[in-house]
Amino acid sequence: MLDQTVTADGRTIGGVVMEMRNITLRFGGVIAIKDISFDVREGEIRAIIGPNGAGKSSMLNVMSGFYHPQEGEVWFRGEKRRPMRPYQIARQGIARTFQNIALFDGMSVLDNIMTGRLNHMKSNFLEQAIWWGKAEREEVANRAKAEEVIDFLEIQSIRKTPVGRLPYGLKKRVELARALVAEPKILLLDEPMAGMNVEEKEDMCRFILDVNDEFGTTIVLIEHDMGVVMDLSDRVVVMDYGKKIGDGVPDEVRANQEVIDAYLGVSHD
Amino acid sequence: MFYREAGDFKTSYAADSQTFPIAFDRWRYYFVIAAGFGLLPFIINDYWSNAILLPFLIYAIAAIGLNILVGYCGQVSLGTGGFMAVGAYTSYKLMTAFPWLDMVSITILSGVMTAIVGVAFGLPSLRIKGFYLAVATLAAQFFLIWLFNRVPWFFNYSASGQISAPERSLFGQAVTGPAADPSAKYLFCLVFAFALAWLARNLTRGSVGRQWMAIRDMDIAAEIIGVNPLRAKLSAFAVSSFYVGIAGALFFTVYLGAAEPGTAFGIQKSFLVLFMVIIGGLGSIFGSFAGAAFMVLLPVLLTNVLTGAFGWDSALARHFEFVIVGGLIMFFLIVEPHGLARLWALAKEKLRLWPFPH
Ligand SMILES: Nc1ncnc2c1ncn2[C@@H]1O[C@H](COP(=O)(O)OP(=O)(O)O)[C@@H](O)[C@H]1O
Numbered sequence: 369m370l371d372q373t374v375t376a377d378g379r380t381i382g383g384v385v386m387e388m389r390n391i392t393l394r395f396g397g398v399i400a401i402k403d404i405s406f407d408v409r410e411g412e413i414r415a416i417i418g419p420n421g422a423g424k425s426s427m428l429n430v431m432s433g434f435y436h437p438q439e440g441e442v443w444f445r446g447e448k449r450r451p452m453r454p455y456q457i458a459r460q461g462i463a464r465t466f467q468n469i470a471l472f473d474g475m476s477v478l479d480n481i482m483t484g485r486l487n488h489m490k491s492n493f494l495e496q497a498i499w500w501g502k503a504e505r506e507e508v509a510n511r512a513k514a515e516e517v518i519d520f521l522e523i524q525s526i527r528k529t530p531v532g533r534l535p536y537g538l539k540k541r542v543e544l545a546r547a548l549v550a551e552p553k554i555l556l557l558d559e560p561m562a563g564m565n566v567e568e569k570e571d572m573c574r575f576i577l578d579v580n581d582e583f584g585t586t587i588v589l590i591e592h593d594m595g596v597v598m599d600l601s602d603r604v605v606v607m608d609y610g611k612k613i614g615d616g617v618p619d620e621v622r623a624n625q626e627v628i629d630a631y632l633g634v635s636h637d
Numbered sequence: 638m639f640y641r642e643a644g645d646f647k648t649s650y651a652a653d654s655q656t657f658p659i660a661f662d663r664w665r666y667y668f669v670i671a672a673g674f675g676l677l678p679f680i681i682n683d684y685w686s687n688a689i690l691l692p693f694l695i696y697a698i699a700a701i702g703l704n705i706l707v708g709y710c711g712q713v714s715l716g717t718g719g720f721m722a723v724g725a726y727t728s729y730k731l732m733t734a735f736p737w738l739d740m741v742s743i744t745i746l747s748g749v750m751t752a753i754v755g756v757a758f759g760l761p762s763l764r765i766k767g768f769y770l771a772v773a774t775l776a777a778q779f780f781l782i783w784l785f786n787r788v789p790w791f792f793n794y795s796a797s798g799q800i801s802a803p804e805r806s807l808f809g810q811a812v813t814g815p816a817a818d819p820s821a822k823y824l825f826c827l828v829f830a831f832a833l834a835w836l837a838r839n840l841t842r843g844s845v846g847r848q849w850m851a852i853r854d855m856d857i858a859a860e861i862i863g864v865n866p867l868r869a870k871l872s873a874f875a876v877s878s879f880y881v882g883i884a885g886a887l888f889f890t891v892y893l894g895a896a897e898p899g900t901a902f903g904i905q906k907s908f909l910v911l912f913m914v915i916i917g918g919l920g921s922i923f924g925s926f927a928g929a930a931f932m933v934l935l936p937v938l939l940t941n942v943l944t945g946a947f948g949w950d951s952a953l954a955r956h957f958e959f960v961i962v963g964g965l966i967m968f969f970l971i972v973e974p975h976g977l978a979r980l981w982a983l984a985k986e987k988l989r990l991w992p993f994p995h
């Protein structure tokens with residue numbers, strides 16, 4: 369196992385933190401993922417690309433424990449993951465965003481972000497009911513953390529707005545904030561830039577790079593836009609029809625004939 | 638004094654998450670509390686206490702309870718009447734089995750018992766949602782009323798099948814039974830309503846409340862960010878039933894004095910409290926009070942105005958009440974699901990800028 373490499377831009381990438389081993393996932397007759405293995409190293413930005421329906425979201429769902437693969441193992445921080453509920457996986461330090469935004473529409477931006485701190489709450493029910501001591505201290509500490517993320521993502525002005533009223537691009541940003549505030553070890557992003565205009569995309573790219581750079585968060589991201597992926601990521605997994613057809617640094621992947629064929633063979637949306 | 642939010646800056650996060658962030662609201666709240674505790678007890682009579690204040694306070698407690706379940710956690714329940722009956726019968730059994738037990742403990746224990754029953758009936762919510770859950774809670778409603786009607790142990794084998802509350806005193810003042818003073822009964826209920834509203838407010842503004850709301854808004858996303866759905870839903874059922882149980886106990890011991898399950902805690906009661914929650918505002922503690930006040934005051938008002946002033950037939954006036962309530966329910970469900978609480982907030986938003994709207 370490689371430990372510690374330093375990238376051209378000076379970030380340190382550590383050993384393997386998560387490893388997918390021979391994952392196969394079926395929905396009835398449909399095989400969404402066919403015997404795929406790859407690893408994620410600490411501190412890197414790992415991209416998953418591929419045409420629509422390739423199985424990328426399914427793979428992210430396996431990583432976040434939402435889908436249970438029929439075959440294969442998930443290794444996290446040197447241990448094989450036993451079958452777990454998604455909320456238990458979240459507590460191990462894996463946070464994510466969704467391809468189709470999944471915010472809590474009835475709550476304000478701030479409350480949405482504060483839900484991301486749930487795993488850091490230790491005060492019990494009664495302490496919260498009387499709002500005394502630990503409960504109030506935790507609330508204030510979590511609020512401070514939430515404000516840090518709000519500043520970081522530049523969404524101060526919409527703090528108290530109900531998320532239902534926000535435009536699409538801002539919703540995506542709030543969803544990122546909710547995931548970030550959990551201070552995850554691994555952040556899984558499902559098409560964080562889909563549906564955004566150029567300016568919003570640039571902002572989002574910058575945020576992703578900053579998160580990785582400032583907090584050292586490991587990021588796995590799904591993206592359609594080849595250009596964006598090549599700029600952002602350290603290593604890329606390419607999927608097509610549920611199979612892995614490429615894996616490596618962006619330049620390697622770009623030169624791979626199978627990848628070129630897959631991308632030329634489909635029309636982009 | 639003008640109503641102002643502008644210029645009311647917060648210098649700490651604790652100050653920002655307090656219940657009434659605007660100073661003017663806070664003062665009005667202190668005023669209402671002071672009047673409720675310090676003034677009303679000295680001026681109320683039997684009529685005010687029985688026709689308005691007691692039902693208002695008791696229904697407000699029930700409405701807060703149901704609002705926690707429906708408005709905050711998004712789990713429908715039509716079993717409120719049945720759960721109120723659990724509180725009532727628990728208090729009856731405790732009062733008769735342990736005559737030395739004080740009324741505060743009896744009322745709280747009735748809430749605890751109802752919480753346990755509520756969790757048991759809440760278990761299906763882990764599997765079923767929406768309409769199917771509503772039907773399951775409806776089944777709970779009918780089962781519980783049937784149980785209290787049919788099992789004589791619950792009504793101590795009394796010939797009439799009724800239960801009646803013996804006299805109990807607190808600090809030397811009778812709070813139950815025919816001899817109890819209206820202001821003593823009122824204060825007893827007020828203390829519970831105040832304390833329970835305060836606890837509910839704390840629970841709903843912190844992480845427990847956010848878990849409930851996350852489950853309400855999108856349960857799958859909630860689970861993926863770390864909410865344990867089992868704990869969130871069952872805790873909502875427990876807290877909700879605790880409130881409803883206390884309301885049921887007070888309704889029987891303090892307000893009615895004697896009860897028969899079908900009439901006192903039937904399905905109409907479930908709907909009445911649900912209407913309070915919808916009209917007052919889903920997901921609002923203040924709205925629960927507003928809804929309870931509205932539903933308690935409306936019939937009183939209609940009887941006085943329609944029969945008293947316009948000379949309508951009283952049966953006609955009662956039917957007219959159904960029409961009004963029905964219309965309002967539709968209005969609030971379709972136009973303003975956040976109910977009176979939201980209308981109040983909108984009015985304040987307008988006031989805030991008055992007299993300079995730009
Ligand atoms: N919950 C599901 N039930 C049935 N089929 C699914 C489900 N999720 C994904 N699939 C199928 O798996 C395949 C891969 O889908 P997905 O992972 O969403 O692809 P991508 O994110 O790469 O566009 C598709 O054929 C899709 O129809």
Ligand SMILES: [Mg+2]
Pocket residue numbers: 424425426467
């Ligand atoms: Mg997808």
